[in-house]
Amino acid sequence: MEIKAKSIYYPPGGILIWIIIYLELITFGMAILALAYYGSEERELFHSSSLKLNKTIGTINTILLLTSGFFVAKGIHFFKADNIKKTLFYFNCAMLGGFGFLILKSFEYYEKLEAGLHMDYNSFFRFYWLLTGFHFIHVLVGLVILFVITFSIRKKQTEASFEDIEASASFWHMCDLIWLLLFPVLYLLF
Numbered sequence: 211m212e213i214k215a216k217s218i219y220y221p222p223g224g225i226l227i228w229i230i231i232y233l234e235l236i237t238f239g240m241a242i243l244a245l246a247y248y249g250s251e252e253r254e255l256f257h258s259s260s261l262k263l264n265k266t267i268g269t270i271n272t273i274l275l276l277t278s279g280f281f282v283a284k285g286i287h288f289f290k291a292d293n294i295k296k297t298l299f300y301f302n303c304a305m306l307g308g309f310g311f312l313i314l315k316s317f318e319y320y321e322k323l324e325a326g327l328h329m330d331y332n333s334f335f336r337f338y339w340l341l342t343g344f345h346f347i348h349v350l351v352g353l354v355i356l357f358v359i360t361f362s363i364r365k366k367q368t369e370a371s372f373e374d375i376e377a378s379a380s381f382w383h384m385c386d387l388i389w390l391l392l393f394p395v396l397y398l399l400f
Contacts, residue, residue, distance in 0.1 A: 223377030231384045234348070238341070238388050242395055245337045249400055252333060259334035260400035262327060267318045268397040271311050272389060275349075278307025279386040282356070282379045289375055294363060301360045304382065308353045315346055338396055345388055352382045 249256040285300035322328070322335075329339040359378045 223380040224373050227377040227380050231380060234384060234388070238344075238391065241337070241341055241344075242391060245341070245395060248333055248337070253400075255332055256334045256400040259327075259332060259338075260397065262322075262325070263338070263397050264318050264321060265397050267314050268393055271314050272393050274307045274311045274314070275386050275389050278304040278311070279383055281307065282382050286375065286379050289363070289372070298360060298363060301356060301363070305353055305356050305360070308349055308356070308382075311349055312346065312353070315342065315349075334400070341392055341396065345385070345392060348385050348388065352378075352385045355381055 281300045281304035285297045285304065288294075288296035288300060322338075327335050329336050355378045359375055362374070
């Protein structure tokens with residue numbers, strides 16, 4: 211397998227995925243800045259609301275996403291080494307971590323709804339639902355992308371290009387990064 215040398219003009223996965231990633235990071239960044247602004251205006255409300263979040267689930271979800279990101283990186287490493295069996299193993303482990311994240315986040319959402327902590331409860335929970343819901347959708351999309359790439363690697367007749375695999379890994383790592391910004395802001399700082 212031939213892998214092209216990268217330059218600053220050709221980031222991993224191609225320029226298009228990085229334009230998407232930067233736009234997503236800017237969008238989440240602006241929302242986090244708005245959260246910080248409103249949090250500074252309503253400190254007591256945001257603090258008491260943050261205490262209602264399940265920090266254990268948030269911590270486990272952080273570990274799941276970081277571990278799955280590690281697995282994606284290992285999968286890329288083994289793909290470069292032309293070890294398809296280990297590539298598939300690590301990509302499957304990454305998807306398992308992503309599914310674990312979605313299951314735990316769904317359970318946490320259920321807890322919040324049962325407690326009446328819906329989007330209209332207060333401004334903190336409006337941010338909570340919008341930010342984590344948008345992130346949830348990104349993880350779901352990332353899982354679909356990883357599934358398609360894994361399926362493509364598994365089927366020899368539709369072999370995935372290295373650029374496609376790098377692009378999917380870059381998107382997955384973006385999901386990790388966004389969660390690493392959301393978790394401390396929502397669960398720990400207020």
